[in-house]
Amino acid sequence: MTAIDAGRERDITAHPPGLDARRFKDRSFIIWGVLATVIGLGTLLTLVLELMHDAHLWPFAPWGQSVLSPRFFLSFPSSDPAEAGILSAWVGSILVIVTTAVISIPIGILAGVYLEEYAPKNPVTSAIEIAVNNLAGVPSILFGLMALGIFVQVLGNAGRYPDFLPEGFRNASADLFGQSILTAGITLGLLILPVIIVATREAVRGVPQEIRHAALAVGATKWQTTQHHVLPYALPGVVTGVIIGISRALGETAPLIMIGGLTFVAFLPITRPGDATFETIGVLDEYGAPLNSAATERVRIESDGIVVLPDFTERPVQAGQVLDLPHGTTIQTTASWGDAIASWSPSNWLGQEFTVMPIQMFNWTSRPQAEFLELAAAAGIVLLAITLLMNGAAIYLRYRLRKSIKW
Amino acid sequence: MERDFTKSRLRVGERIMEGLLFVAAALAVAIVLGIVYVVVSESAKFFAHVSVFEFLTSTTWTPLFDNPQYGIAPLLSGTFMATLVALAVAVPLGLLVAIYLSEFAGARTREMIKPTLELLAAVPTVVYGYFALLFVTPLLQQWLRPLGIELPSFNLLSAGMVMGLMIIPYIASLSEDAMRAVPRSMREGSFAMGATRLETAFRVVVPAAISGVVGAVILGMSRAIGETMIVVVAGGQMPQMVTSPTQQGATVTAFMAQVALGDLPYGTLEYNSIFAAGLALLVLTLGFNFIAFWLQRRFREAY
Numbered sequence: 001m002t003a004i005d006a007g008r009e010r011d012i013t014a015h016p017p018g019l020d021a022r023r024f025k026d027r028s029f030i031i032w033g034v035l036a037t038v039i040g041l042g043t044l045l046t047l048v049l050e051l052m053h054d055a056h057l058w059p060f061a062p063w064g065q066s067v068l069s070p071r072f073f074l075s076f077p078s079s080d081p082a083e084a085g086i087l088s089a090w091v092g093s094i095l096v097i098v099t100t101a102v103i104s105i106p107i108g109i110l111a112g113v114y115l116e117e118y119a120p121k122n123p124v125t126s127a128i129e130i131a132v133n134n135l136a137g138v139p140s141i142l143f144g145l146m147a148l149g150i151f152v153q154v155l156g157n158a159g160r161y162p163d164f165l166p167e168g169f170r171n172a173s174a175d176l177f178g179q180s181i182l183t184a185g186i187t188l189g190l191l192i193l194p195v196i197i198v199a200t201r202e203a204v205r206g207v208p209q210e211i212r213h214a215a216l217a218v219g220a221t222k223w224q225t226t227q228h229h230v231l232p233y234a235l236p237g238v239v240t241g242v243i244i245g246i247s248r249a250l251g252e253t254a255p256l257i258m259i260g261g262l263t264f265v266a267f268l269p270i271t272r273p274g275d276a277t278f279e280t281i282g283v284l285d286e287y288g289a290p291l292n293s294a295a296t297e298r299v300r301i302e303s304d305g306i307v308v309l310p311d312f313t314e315r316p317v318q319a320g321q322v323l324d325l326p327h328g329t330t331i332q333t334t335a336s337w338g339d340a341i342a343s344w345s346p347s348n349w350l351g352q353e354f355t356v357m358p359i360q361m362f363n364w365t366s367r368p369q370a371e372f373l374e375l376a377a378a379a380g381i382v383l384l385a386i387t388l389l390m391n392g393a394a395i396y397l398r399y400r401l402r403k404s405i406k407w
Numbered sequence: 408m409e410r411d412f413t414k415s416r417l418r419v420g421e422r423i424m425e426g427l428l429f430v431a432a433a434l435a436v437a438i439v440l441g442i443v444y445v446v447v448s449e450s451a452k453f454f455a456h457v458s459v460f461e462f463l464t465s466t467t468w469t470p471l472f473d474n475p476q477y478g479i480a481p482l483l484s485g486t487f488m489a490t491l492v493a494l495a496v497a498v499p500l501g502l503l504v505a506i507y508l509s510e511f512a513g514a515r516t517r518e519m520i521k522p523t524l525e526l527l528a529a530v531p532t533v534v535y536g537y538f539a540l541l542f543v544t545p546l547l548q549q550w551l552r553p554l555g556i557e558l559p560s561f562n563l564l565s566a567g568m569v570m571g572l573m574i575i576p577y578i579a580s581l582s583e584d585a586m587r588a589v590p591r592s593m594r595e596g597s598f599a600m601g602a603t604r605l606e607t608a609f610r611v612v613v614p615a616a617i618s619g620v621v622g623a624v625i626l627g628m629s630r631a632i633g634e635t636m637i638v639v640v641a642g643g644q645m646p647q648m649v650t651s652p653t654q655q656g657a658t659v660t661a662f663m664a665q666v667a668l669g670d671l672p673y674g675t676l677e678y679n680s681i682f683a684a685g686l687a688l689l690v691l692t693l694g695f696n697f698i699a700f701w702l703q704r705r706f707r708e709a710y
Contacts, residue, residue, distance in 0.1 A: 026603035033507020036500045040524050040579075043572045047530065050542045110431035118428055131435040137626070137696040138689070139633020141660050142442055144667075145685045149445030153673050190438050197435070223424040244529075251531025254635035254660065258667045358533045358636075365537050365640055373541065380534045391529045395522040 051384065054377035067378040076266040077360060081371030086379055088265040089360035092181070093250060095269060095349055096356055099185025100192070100249050105242055108193050109231075112200025112238075117226055136194040144258025147187040151177050152259050176351040179260035181269060184354060187255050192245035199241020203234035236401045240394045247390035251383060253358035262355045263363040269349035273340045282327025290328035298324050305333030357383055446689055449682035456676055462683065468646040468662070470680045477680060479687050481646040485563060485656035486691075488649045489638055492567025493574060493631040498624055500571075501578030505620075508579070509586040510608040521580065528576040536640030539569040544641065556653055561643030564652040570637050574627040581626065585619020586612050618702045625699035629692045635660040659688045 056066045075085025115132075119125040154160045156178030158170040176182050207230050215225040231238075271277060281297050282290045293310065301307075301321045306314050310328035317323065317331075325331075335343075343349070357379060364376035454462070457477045465478025504524065508517045543565040548558045558564065589612050597607040613620065643655025644665045657665070663681045672678060 022603050022606070026605040029605045029608075030507065030511050033503055033511055036503035037507065037520055037524070039500060040504065040527055040572065040575050041520075044527060044530070046542070047534070047538050050538060051534070054541070107431045107434060110428050111435060114428035114432040118425060119432070124433075128432050128435055131439045133700070134439060134693060134696060135435055137629060137692060138439075138442065139635070139660065139692055141633065141635045141663055142446070142685055142689055142692075145663070145682065146438075146442040146445045148667070149449055149682070150441060193435065193438070197432075221418075221421050223421050247529060251529075251533070253531070253533045254639075254664060257664050260667065260670075263668070358531055361537070362533045362636065362640065365533070365540065376537055380537055383531050384534055387529050387531060388526060391526055395525075398522075399518075 048381075048384065051377045051380045055374055055381055057381070067374045068381060072375075072378055077264055077355075077363075078266070081369065081375060084364075084372075084375055086357060086360055086382065088268060089355050089357045089379070090382075091268050091270065092265065092354040093356040095181050096184045096188065096256075096354060097246060097250060099181060099346075099350070100188040101242075101246060103186055103189035104192050104196055104245065104249075107189075108196025108242075108245070109200050109238060111193070112197045113204060113226060113231070115197070116201045116204040117222070117230065132194050132197050136198070139254075140191055140252055141254040141258060143187055143191045144255030147183055147255065147259045151183040151186060152179055156180070156183070178351070179262075179353055180351045181354045182350040183259050184256055184261060184356070185350075187259060188249040188252060191252065191255060192249050195245035195248065196238075196241050199244070200234070200238050203237025203241070204230060206237060207233045236397055240397045240401070243390050243394040243397070247387045247394075250390075251358055251387050253356075253362055256356060256359055257362075261359045262353055263359055265353065265355040269352040269354060271335045271340050271343035273335055273337045275335045275340075276332060277335045277339060278330055278332055280328065280330045281325055282329075290326075292327055295327045296324045297327065298322060299331070301331065301333070302339070303333045303336050305331060307331050442689070446682055446685045449679050450686040452674075453676065453679035453683040456679075457683075466648055468657075470677050471666075475676070477683075479659075479684065481648050482657055482659045482662055482684060483687070484649045485638075485642070485646065485661070486632055486658040488652055488654075488656065489563045489567040489570060489642060489658055490628055490631045492564055492652050493571035494624070494628060496568050496571025497574045497578050497627055497631075501575045501623075501627070502582060502620070504575065504579040505582035505586060506608050506613070509583045510604055510612060521583070524579060525576045527573060530573070532573070532634060532636040533640065535569050535573055536566075536637045539565045539637055539641035543569055551653075558653050559643070559655050561641065561655040562653055563638070563642050563649060563656055566638045566640075566642035567631075567652060569641070570631050570634055573634070573637070574630050577630055578623050578627040581623030582616070582620040585616040585623065588619070589615045622699040622703040625695050625702070629695040629699070632695070633660065633688065633692050635664050639664045659684050659691075663688075 055068050057068060072085045073090065074087055075083060076087050077089070078084040111128075111132075115125070115128065119128070156174055158167075158174035161170040161174070211229050211233065212225055215229045216222075220228070268275075281299060282292065282295060290310070299322070301317045301319055301323065303319045305317060307317050307323070307325065308314050308330045310326055361376050361379040361383060364372045364379065367373070462477055462479055464480070465476055466480045467476035467478050468481045469476045504520075508520060512520070540560075544558065544560060544562065547562075547565055548560075551558050593611055593615060594607050597611045602610070638658045638661045642658060642661060644657050644661055645655055646657040646662060647654070649656035663684050666677060666681045
């Protein structure tokens with residue numbers, strides 16, 4: 001063994017043998033690491049550019065020539081690609097997401113708070129924790145399968161309810177379930193529940209113990225402490241989780257296909273001002289004929305339109321008229337702003353059939369004609385823009401949170 | 408004046424609130440039970456007509472034919488082929504990213520790259536399906552033609568590759584967490600012996616974090632098994648025994664979506680068959696999740 005002479009520089013750098021090669025390997029690994037990262041991020045960029053290219057947004061297409069025009073957002077789907085748009089899809093997506101949010105946000109937050117603040121250490125609690133962890137790993141299509149089995153086939157069918165329930169309730173409930181917006185909203189709500197629960201737990205866990213102690217010390221009860229002191233501090237973290245969950249629900253396709261989301265919807269679950277509305281007077285049988293054709297009803301006409309009598313004679317009517325009309329008469333009017341706003345009531349749209357943006361995009365993607373693929377690309381850009389924006393907002397919020405709060 | 412310090416009125420409110428919180432949390436258990444109940448009870452109706460033996464051993468899956476055959480094997484072969492391709496893409500890339508971020512990159516770079524990479528998992532899968540069908544497949548067709556391989560326009564190769572890109576963030580992020588949990592003293596010991604960062608990464612950090620890394624890979628795998636839209640759009644919907652990724656084939660999820668897209672009459676054998684497929688999917692994903700969870704628990708080194 002030769003001694004190393006610290007005075008001679010070459011001896012140290014040359015020791016141990018092969019150091020240069022090892023250092024070269026070490027440095028060159030950075031290239032591999034960066035390359036792998038670039039492949040990942042490059043995919044995202046390629047995806048965006050490919051969609052923009054297919055929708056004629058890139059390179060340098062002037063606004064208006066592209067598929068992604070205002071008309072695209074204001075038209076129903078159609079068999080003519082030049083006429084087709086995503087109106088029913090985005091309205092459906094909004095209604096489904098509102099339902100999802102109303103269901104999943106309160107339940108998710110309450111469950112997260114329970115597990116973090118209240119839950120005793122016992123088998124029930126560990127069962128709940130195991131369930132939450134497993135739910136996060138269940139494929140989304142299985143949520144759709146459960147919804148198909150329970151909400152569509154059983155709850156959507158008045159005949160399959162237990163007999164002791166009153167018939168009126170059975171029918172009303174079956175109208176709401178089935179292949180409806182309510183079913184879709186519940187399904188997606190259950191799907192994103194673990195996301196919100198986990199985010200809430202992390203946010204609540206991050207609130208320091210001193211804050212709870214201070215509140216309890218001045219006589220606040222446990223729930224008062226949680227409600228007024230823990231939750232406000234945990235809010236930004238909770239909101240981050242909610243945004244990520246909702247953005248996931250917006251992009252989900254598979255569970256909604258399972259419950260029978262429609263791929264072609266040319267109507268809206270709500271009414272727009274100016275839409276034609278039809279209202280038939282009296283109780284009708286299944287063929288649309290009045291049960292009691294002799295009966296009449298006194299009706300006040302709300303806005304100008306046409307009345308079609310049971311013998312198919314038409315007569316124009318004006319707003320404010322009060323008429324005695326036989327059962328089976330149809331009043332055709334155009335919806336006013338008041339009618340439109342009244343149609344936003346959940347009881348009006350919860351039970352209706354629906355489509356959503358990912359299903360619409362899927363439908364166009366599975367058609368062979370190039371024009372429909374352009375529409376699919378345009379729908380994809382809208383979807384991608386929404387999800388990337390929402391996730392970007394969540395990332396920014398998390399970043400701000402980490403910077404601003406120093407306990 | 409007598410004041411009521413026991414606050415019995417408040418206590419009732421407290422009780423109600425606590426009950427409400429418990430019900431919300433217990434809902435998670437109810438959902439799991441609901442999924443298991445629906446899938447198992449509807450599958451039971453299926454297995455009343457089709458023997459479990461046929462289901463597990465037959466190699467033909469043609470439930471919509473006149474003479475239906477119910478062997479789950481073709482669907483499983485499609486699922487595993489797509490998952491294998493996905494893992495072939497995601498494991499090397501995900502681990503490279505994880506090692507780079509945990510051992511080489513500075514804190515600022517890591518803070519920037521990690522969330523950006525997680526956007527890959529946020530892209531709606533139907534958009535990925537479009538990308539696989541209309542970008543990756545034509546590209547692969549062009550590349551493979553000189554090699555004498557004709558890639559059909561529906562194939563599991565491009566579907567699997569895009570699925571792999573989708574699960575990179577799961578694998579990278581979870582393995583990076585596991586690697587960063589390895590204590591600094593172990594790295595310093597390695598550096599003190601003269602090892603480079605790369606040698607430390609591969610001989611000290613990765614072996615120490617191996618249970619977390621394997622857990623991350625299995626979770627990514629279970630994500631790929633349950634993925635639906637990419638394979639429905641780009642993988643084809645013909646159930647067949649798949650032996651090569653360049654073939655088209657239906658996965659378990661693709662079959663379920665395909666049947667649901669048609670109007671299926673309640674109570675028929677076809678209707679029940681999607682629940683049997685769902686049962687297979689549930690067993691697979693829960694099984695893998697359990698293994699990942701167990702690995703992370705069992706082999707977590709206590710430092």
